[in-house]
Amino acid sequence: MADDMQEFFQDKVQWVADGQAPVSAMPPRPPRSRREMRRRRERRKHRKQIMTIIIALAVVLATSCVVILVGGLRHGAPRIVATKEVAPDYPGPGGQPLEFTVESGQGADQVGANLVKAGVVKSTAAFLQAISSAQSESRLLPGTFDLRLRMKASDVVAILTDRSKAGGFLQVRAGERVRDVVARAAQLSGVPQSEFDALIQAKGEDILPQEAQGNFEGWLQPGEYDVRKAGSAKAILGNLVSKRIEHLDQLGVPGGQERQTILNTASITEAEVNKSEYYSKVARVIENRLAKGMPLGMDSTVAYSNNVSALKLTDAMLKNANDPYNTRVHQGLPPGPIGSPGDEAIQAVMHPESGDWLYFVTVNMDTGETRFSDNPDQFNRDVKEYKAWESQHNEQGK
Structure with a gap:
């Protein structure tokens, strides 16, 4: 009983500072019995448990509110009230046929606005939503x-991302020869082949820069061009040449005769390389051989003059001393470029990798593995390895 009473008074005692009166002049009434004291302790304990639960619930509720508020600020609105607005769209399939052109370099916003203006789609928003919903590679x-x-936007996107449905655009690829580019340009544009031939025979007068020496080869910028609206061969070739000059300026290629030499060397590099990692090494081999007065010995130059692939070269072609492009016989660079080199080849010629290599051989045409060396004996061993691969390949092809 004494212990219980002591606990009771410890719970009820009120401490005051010096000079202050106690809150109550009367001491608390002692409990009548031990049972009453137990009931009081149980009530206090129960109240503490309830308060603990209430505080915990309050913390959880406050935390939830903060999470919802932050989520709303990050995403513009809380998830529970977020809705996706459906852009105005035609049901399709569409009415009167028409032709629509997407210019090279146009963005989706601009194309969408042009489609709306042409009456093809109902809103730019519907077109952009359709692009967003399309496959990632589209x-x-x-x-x-x-x-x-009045087409459905998703149907329009399906057509504008299908290369087989794109007409009128000429694609010029790195390494291509002028004769091949001109043939496709004439077919796509409807401009007679004879009009292109006349410009080539006139040595590109009023089109080519002086350093090109009247030769279009190497001066056609790789890319995609709308040739159906051009109207003439001069407009088509003039555009390709002006784009080339503009791009060479952007790459920092020196002008004048040095520019022509870089294009010439880069065109050979482009034709000889089968992997990006080899561009700067092949460029170094060409530079080293020129510095030593050695013939370049590049099959690609002979293939160009005979208008065949390197795999179809004959011994007679490779020994023909009357061919000015035969770098097996003649020293130095050929009379001009042998194709339109791309950026990697041009950059490699301006910044070749350091090395003493004088030879390179692609020993496996399947993998593209190429060996570089400065030793004639190693070169001969690499050639034998290639011949072995070629023999095995030919046997399997029978």
């Missing part, structure tokens, strides 16, 4: 497409 292609008035 992209808008330049070209002239057959569409209809």
Whole structure:
């Protein structure tokens, strides 16, 4: 009983500072019995448990509110009230046919606005939503497409991302020869081949820069061009040449005769390389051989003059001393470029990798593995390895 009473008074005692009166002049009434004391302790314990639960619930509720508020600030609105607005769209399939052109370099916003203006789609927003919903590898292609008035936006996107449905655009690839580019340009544009031939025979007068020496080879910029609207061979070739000059300026290629020499060397590098990692090494081999007065010995130059692939060269072609492009016989660079080199080849010629290599051989045409050396004996061993691969390849092809 004494212990219980002591606990009771310890719970009820009120401490005051010096000079202050106690809150109550009367001491608390002692409990009548031990049972009453137990009931009081149980009530206090119960109240403490309830308060603990209430505080915990309050913390949880406050935390939830903060999470919802932060989520709303990050995403513009809380998830529970977020809705996706459906952009105005035609049901399709469409009405009157029309031709629509996507220019090279146009963005989705601009194409969408042009589609709305042409009456093909109902809103730019619907077009952009359709692009967003399309496959990740889909992209808008330049070209002239057959569409209809009042089409469903998703149907339009399916057409504008299908290369087989893009017409009127000429694609110039790195390493291509002028004769091949001109043939496709004439076919796509409807401009007679004879009009292109006349410009080539006139040595590109009023089109080519002086350092090109009247030769279009190497001066056609790789890329995609709308040739159906050009109207003439001069407009088409003039555009390709002006784009080339503009791009060479952007790459920092020196002008004048040095520019022509870089294009010439880069065109050979482009033709001889089968992997990006080899560009700067092949460029170094060419530079080293020129510095030593050695013939370049590049099959690609002979293949160009005979208008065949390197795999179809004959011994007679490789020994023909009357061919000015035969770098097996003649020292130095050929009379001009042998194709339109891309950026990697041009950069490699301006910044070749350091090395003493004088030879390179692609020993496996399947993997593209190429060996570089400065030793004639190693070169001969590499050639034998290639011949073995070629023999095995030919046997399997029978």
